[in-house]
Amino acid sequence: MEPSSLSGLPAGVGEALEAEGVAELYPPQQAAVEAGVTDGESLVAAVPTASGKTLIAELAMLSSVERGGKALYIVPLRALASEKKAEFERWEEFGVTVGVSTGNYDSDGEWLASRDIIVATSEKVDSLIRNGAPWIDDLTCVVSDEVHLVDDSHRGPTLEVTLAKLRKVNPGLQTVALSATVGNADVIADWLDAELVESDWRPIELRTGVHFGNAVNFDDGSQREVPVERGEDQTARLVADALDTEEDGQGGSSLVFVNSRRNAESSARKLGEVTAPRLTGEERDRLRELAEEIRGVSDTDTSEDLADAVEQGSAFHHAGLASEHRSLIEDAFRDRLIKCVSATPTLAAGVNTPARRVIVRDWRRYDGEFGGMQPLDVLEVHQMCGRAGRPGLDPYGEAVLLANDADTREELFDRYVWAEAEPVRSKLAAEPALRTHVLATVASGFAATREGLLSFLDNTLYAAQTDDEGRLAAVTDTVLDYLTVNGFVERDRDGGSEGIAATGIGHTVSRLYLDPMSAAEILDGLRTVADGDVESDAGDFVPADGAAPEPDADADDSGFTTYTRADEEGSDSVDEADEATEPESASVTPLGLYHLVSRTPDTYELYLKSGDREEYTEVCYERETELLGDVPSEYEDVRFEDWLAALKTARLLEDWANEVDEDRIAERYGVGPGDIRGKVDTAEWLLRAAETLARDVEGIDGDAVVQVREARKRLEYGVREELLDLAGVHNVGRKRARRLYEAGIESRADLREADKAVVLGALRGRERTAERILENAGREDPSLDGVDPDSSASAAATAGADADGDGDGQASLGDFG
Numbered sequence: 001m002e003p004s005s006l007s008g009l010p011a012g013v014g015e016a017l018e019a020e021g022v023a024e025l026y027p028p029q030q031a032a033v034e035a036g037v038t039d040g041e042s043l044v045a046a047v048p049t050a051s052g053k054t055l056i057a058e059l060a061m062l063s064s065v066e067r068g069g070k071a072l073y074i075v076p077l078r079a080l081a082s083e084k085k086a087e088f089e090r091w092e093e094f095g096v097t098v099g100v101s102t103g104n105y106d107s108d109g110e111w112l113a114s115r116d117i118i119v120a121t122s123e124k125v126d127s128l129i130r131n132g133a134p135w136i137d138d139l140t141c142v143v144s145d146e147v148h149l150v151d152d153s154h155r156g157p158t159l160e161v162t163l164a165k166l167r168k169v170n171p172g173l174q175t176v177a178l179s180a181t182v183g184n185a186d187v188i189a190d191w192l193d194a195e196l197v198e199s200d201w202r203p204i205e206l207r208t209g210v211h212f213g214n215a216v217n218f219d220d221g222s223q224r225e226v227p228v229e230r231g232e233d234q235t236a237r238l239v240a241d242a243l244d245t246e247e248d249g250q251g252g253s254s255l256v257f258v259n260s261r262r263n264a265e266s267s268a269r270k271l272g273e274v275t276a277p278r279l280t281g282e283e284r285d286r287l288r289e290l291a292e293e294i295r296g297v298s299d300t301d302t303s304e305d306l307a308d309a310v311e312q313g314s315a316f317h318h319a320g321l322a323s324e325h326r327s328l329i330e331d332a333f334r335d336r337l338i339k340c341v342s343a344t345p346t347l348a349a350g351v352n353t354p355a356r357r358v359i360v361r362d363w364r365r366y367d368g369e370f371g372g373m374q375p376l377d378v379l380e381v382h383q384m385c386g387r388a389g390r391p392g393l394d395p396y397g398e399a400v401l402l403a404n405d406a407d408t409r410e411e412l413f414d415r416y417v418w419a420e421a422e423p424v425r426s427k428l429a430a431e432p433a434l435r436t437h438v439l440a441t442v443a444s445g446f447a448a449t450r451e452g453l454l455s456f457l458d459n460t461l462y463a464a465q466t467d468d469e470g471r472l473a474a475v476t477d478t479v480l481d482y483l484t485v486n487g488f489v490e491r492d493r494d495g496g497s498e499g500i501a502a503t504g505i506g507h508t509v510s511r512l513y514l515d516p517m518s519a520a521e522i523l524d525g526l527r528t529v530a531d532g533d534v535e536s537d538a539g540d541f542v543p544a545d546g547a548a549p550e551p552d553a554d555a556d557d558s559g560f561t562t563y564t565r566a567d568e569e570g571s572d573s574v575d576e577a578d579e580a581t582e583p584e585s586a587s588v589t590p591l592g593l594y595h596l597v598s599r600t601p602d603t604y605e606l607y608l609k610s611g612d613r614e615e616y617t618e619v620c621y622e623r624e625t626e627l628l629g630d631v632p633s634e635y636e637d638v639r640f641e642d643w644l645a646a647l648k649t650a651r652l653l654e655d656w657a658n659e660v661d662e663d664r665i666a667e668r669y670g671v672g673p674g675d676i677r678g679k680v681d682t683a684e685w686l687l688r689a690a691e692t693l694a695r696d697v698e699g700i701d702g703d704a705v706v707q708v709r710e711a712r713k714r715l716e717y718g719v720r721e722e723l724l725d726l727a728g729v730h731n732v733g734r735k736r737a738r739r740l741y742e743a744g745i746e747s748r749a750d751l752r753e754a755d756k757a758v759v760l761g762a763l764r765g766r767e768r769t770a771e772r773i774l775e776n777a778g779r780e781d782p783s784l785d786g787v788d789p790d791s792s793a794s795a796a797a798t799a800g801a802d803a804d805g806d807g808d809g810q811a812s813l814g815d816f817g
Contacts, residue, residue, distance in 0.1 A: 001030045008038045008063040010094045017055075021392070026052040028199045029059070035195040038063040040140070042175040042194035044147070046185035048202050049386030050354060053178040054087070056197075057143040060176045061088075065096055065116045069140025073119045074162070076146050076155065078102045079323065083352065084145075085119045101128070109133050122159040127513045129165050130440050139170050147177035147188060148379065150461055151424040157433035160426060163192070164459045165446060180383055184423035191464045204389045205396045210412045211238060212403040219417050224398075233270065234402055235361050239340050240274045242357040247395050251278065252356030253333065256342045257384050259362035261672070264316040265305060267342035267361070272312030275339040279313050283337060287311050290332055297324045298673035300666040310338065317343040320672025336393075345380055358388040358399040363412070379421040426462035429472055432601065435479045436515050439488055443502035443510035450480070450491075450498040486520045508696050512689040518600035522690045525596040525628035526700045529588050529707075588704070590711040592626040594653040597686035599646035603679075606648045606669060608641055616644040619651070652676070653683050657714040659723075659734055680715055687712035722746070730776040736763060742800025743793040751777035756784055761793030 002024050004014035025033065028047045037043050037060045045056050061071035073088070075081045085100040092098060099115035102124050109128050112118050113135035120128070122144075129136055144163060150156040167173050175192045179185060181200060189196040209218035211234060214227040228237045235256055243251035256271070258264050279287070291307035306325060309315055315329045315338050330353050332338040345365075347353060360381060367374040381401075389397020401416060403409040427433060438453065447453035454473055457463060462472060480500065483489040488506035492499035502510065509519040598605060608616070617634070620643070624631055627647075632639040652669050656676065665676055687708055694704045710721065717727035718734040725747045726737040740746075743762035745754050751774060763770045767784050774782035 001025045001033065006033065006038060006059070008066060009059070010062055010066050010091075010096060012094055013062055013091070016090075016094070022055070025055075026203060027201050028052055028197055029056055031197045031199065032056045033059065035197055037176065040064065040067070040172075040174045042173075042192055044177045044179065044185055044189040044192060044194045044196050046179045046181050046188075046196070046198045048181060048200060048206070049383070050204075050389060050391050051199065051202050053145075054084075057145070057176055057178060058088070058091075060141055060143060060174060061117050062091065062096065064141035064174060067140070070115075070135065070138045071117045071141040071143065072125065072139050072166075073117060073143045074122050074125055074145060074159070075119060076121065076149050076159075078121060079326065080145070081119045081121060088117055088119065091117075110135075113138075122155065122162050123513070125166075126158050126162045126440070129162065129169075130444055130510050130513065132444075136166070136169060139166065139173060141174040141176065142166050143176045143178065145178050146180075148179045148182045148424050150188075150426060151379075153427045153430065153433075156426070157428045157430070157437060160428055160461050161437045161441070164456070165441075165444070167192075168446065168456065168459065180379065180386065180421070182379060182421045182424050187465065188424060188461070191461045202389070203391045204394065206385070206389055206399065207396065208385050208399045208401075208417050210401045210403050210409045210417065212406065212409040216398070216400050217409070218398075219413075234404075235267070235359055236271060236274050238357065238359050238400060239271055242398075243275065243278050243339060247356075250336065251339075252394065253336060253338075254340045254357045254359055255333075255347075255353065255355035255384075255387055256340065256359045256361055257345055257347075258342055259344070259365035261316075261318040261320050261344060263362065264318050264342045264344055265302075265309075268309040268314045268316035268340075269305075271340050271342060272309050272314035275313030278339065283313065284311075286337055287313060287332075290328065290337070294325060294328055297322050297328075298662055300663045300673045302666060302672040313337075313339045315341050317341050317347050318672075318674075319344070319346055319678075320674045322673040322677055325673070345376065345384065354387050354390040354394075354397070356388065356390065356394045356397060358385055358397070360384055360399070360401045360416075363401060363416070375415065377422055378416055378419045381416045382421055424461075426460065426465055428457075428460055428462040429466070429475050431475055431479060432515070432517075434475055435482060435517065438476060438479045439483055439502065439506060439516050440510045442489055442500050443507050448499060448501065450476075450500055453480075453500060483516060486516065488516050488519070505693075505697055508692060512692060514686075514689050515601050518597075518602040518686065519689075519693065521600045522596060522686070522693055523697060523700075525592075526690065526694055526697075526704050526708075528628050529701050529704050588628060588707050589626045590657055590714060591623060591650055591654050592628050593687060593690070593708060593711045594657075594683060594715075595626075595646055595650035596628045597683050597690065598649040598653070599643065600686060602686060603646075603649065603682055605642070605645040606652065606671070606679075608645050608648065609670070612648060613641065613644060616647050616651075620644060620647055649679060652679060653715060656680055656718050657711070657720070659719055659738060680718070684712055684715050687715065726751075729773060731769065731772050732776075736769075736773070738800065739763065739797035743790075743797045748777050752779050755790065756787045757790040758793040760784055760787055761790035762797040764794060764797075765789040 003017035003022055006014050028045060029052045032043055032045055035041060035043055037056060045053055047053055057073065061073065064071050073084060075084060081100050081102050085098055088098045096117060097115045098117045098119070099112045100119045101109050101112055102121050110133070144159065150160045163175065167175065175194055177188060177192055177194065179188065181198070185198050186196055207218040207220055207222070209216045211226060214225060216224045216226055218224070226238055226241045228234055239254045239256070242254045245252060256267055258267050287310055291311045294307040294310060295303055297303055302320060303325065306316060306321065315333070317326060317329055329338065329341065333341050333353055341353070363376050363381060364373040365376065366372070385399030388399045401412045403412055441447050441453060441456055447456050454476060457472055457476065466472065480489065480491065483506070484491055487503055488509060490501050490503055509516055597603060620631060632643050634640050648669070652665060655665050655668070662673060662676060666672060691705055691708045691712065694700050694708055713724050714721065717724065719727045719737055723737040723741055726732055726740055727734060729748055729751065739762045740759070743758055745751060745759065745762065751759065759774065760767065760770050771782045771784050
């Protein structure tokens with residue numbers, strides 16, 4: 001079937017596809033057209049990676065737009081949203097407009113009403129529904145990419161409920177779900193009232209096998225000799241073999257999956273010894289330029305280690321990297337400049353990064369729930385293997401698992417190579433997932449009675465799968481009790497039907513996209529300020545030195561605990577200095593607020609490692625008067641350790657707000673730049689929500705709003721209080737703000753009036769940067785033509801920055817804002 005023969009698409013689209021090289025549709029794409037995907041019919045496409053799922057989605061969306069409708073494309077990751085937007089923008093020449101939305105959970109995205117195709121994460125779509133985005137009612141087509149992720153315990157319930165809400169709002173909605181091959185695609189299709197297109201067809205051959213001894217045995221019965229000498233690393237030999245086997249004049253790239261960040265980094269270092277000798281002179285030059293760009297992203301050891309590996313043609317990829325790091329690596333790998341990437345499994349479900357050979361080095365990883373190493377799921381390994389083979393670039397793809405004995409080789413064939421992927425199972429009935437979605441369902445007007453709520457939940461995948469009809473009702477009642485006790489919903493039990501309505505604060509919590517338990521924790525903490533339980537110490541605290549061992553992942557608090565609103569009076573102790581200046585109300589330090597948001601379920605706390613309990617117990621009691629709430633007893637091991645883990649996380653945030661260098665923070669807490677930025681972003685969002693709650697809820701001291709706002713701003717810019725005004729000028733950032741301040745320029749107003757030579761000296765003679773900053777500060781004539789930098793200003797700025805522990809690098813969250 002030729003694209004130009006398709007009907008229902010905007011004029012010229014079919015011919016454009018053929019010009020791109022799509023001479024005829026792939027078999028799964030043709031099956032989708034025959035199932036009515038261009039006629040508005042719902043469809044589940046369960047086909048392998050690289051088999052044309054995205055074009056199926058494009059055909060559905062473009063035909064929907066051509067009929068006068070609006071399409072929504074839901075992705076699991078922000079990075080994937082940007083990639084898909086760029087891919088879909090090629091249709092703008094045919095009059096199809098494209099928009100993307102991934103952040104600002106408290107907005108309604110009104111501007112998106114003018115777009116024909118909208119790309120967003122499931123969390124963003126959920127928040128848009130909660131905030132009453134009017135264009136949601138206009139949707140005629142929704143595409144859910146990677147729909148099998150409804151099986152994910154963290155993100156799955158949001159995707160599941162979001163699809164249920166969209167289908168209820170738009171009864172005739174065309175739903176197109178894209179998935180890897182799973183064990184029960186028919187169940188997903190039945191849930192979505194959709195036709196099923198299921199196929200194992202791929203545009204290029206994928207061979208999956210196991211390497212043992214001196215050869216890879218593949219699933220098609222073939223064998224490839226890859227001898228490994230005594231003492232030689234198995235993975236390194238396979239990477240070398242791929243690079244040395246030329247197709248179309250080029251060797252093949254490799255993607256190596258390992259089970260931890262640390263292993264990814266060590267693997268990249270070792271494999272650099274394989275890739276470096278195989279680089280051309282031009283590639284070496286380009287890689288040196290790329291390495292310098294990577295170093296400029298962050299001034300951490302992680303950034304330096306990544307740059308060192310990249311110079312050798314190797315790289316690592318994990319969640320501890322900054323997003324800019326990941327994008328640079330992904331682009332260079334797609335361009336075949338980087339020859340090998342060692343990655344954690346998260347990359348398997350991420351952006352498009354295919355390789356000729358995928359090596360699954362580690363097929364077990366640590367599982368804290370089981371207290372040991374556990375085998376990966378079949379679906380996850382199949383996702384990794386599916387990255388093998390680049391259509392249009394490689395003639396074939398190879399996925400190889402590693403065995404060190406014959407028994408393991410047979411186990412890997414049985415467990416992964418020959419096995420079918422597990423069936424997808426809904427995770428909605430877990431109380432942590434339900435408490436936020438029940439409140440949102442009521443607050444958004446999807447249910448006004450208990451019966452109506454259960455009726456809505458009956459449209460979810462969980463209801464379609466469960467054999468225990470009473471389980472969902474029982475968990476829902478528990479959640480309703482929790483929401484009622486905490487004042488988020490009101491229930492009217494008069495008459496035969498039980499009415500349910502969100503309270504004012506319940507509506508606010510839903511719009512802010514908060515877990516209700518997070519809101520309860522924040523409100524409790526803010527009320528302690530109003531009750532005068534908290535001492536004040538307005539000064540900045542110099543964090544103690546002392547590094548914690550490196551974690552490979554963040555802890556996740558997924559428990560369900562009922563919090564009630566605290567009205568009890570607390571301690572009477574008040575700092576004497578504060579008592580003299582503010583006798584009527586206590587205030588709170590940034591650390592107290594950072595600790596408050598760090599102990600909510602919306603934050604992944606840092607792990608407590610060996611020696612941390614003693615260190616942070618001491619910190620806890622030294623600074624107890626700043627902490628909002630009662631410290632748990634040390635005999636309550638779980639609660640006390642959670643409290644200390646939140647305190648460790650809060651100390652990281654405090655370090656950032658006190659202008660501690662990013663590399664020192666990374667070393668002190670054993671984290672990467674991506675972790676730092678993730679923690680800061682999450683805390684900033686939660687403090688923004690806390691600011692709104694402090695304004696909207698009675699009984700909270702008005703000063704709390706100001707205190708929360710300042711703590712949030714300090715976190716946003718990564719600066720102490722005196723730099724807030726300067727750091728708010730676009731292009732300044734935390735380090736430039738400190739240099740300007742030390743040179744005597746203390747505010748935005750000063751930038752408009754200061755001697756240009758002083759400004760240029762403080763900014764180390766960087767004329768273009770200084771001109772942009774002056775323009776952004778509102779200076780009438782920002783030009784620095786003929787201006788020489790003031791050497792004394794440069795010296796003062798340098799001395800002041802060095803005294804604060806700042807280095808020369810400019811990378812900071814403020815710079816990327």
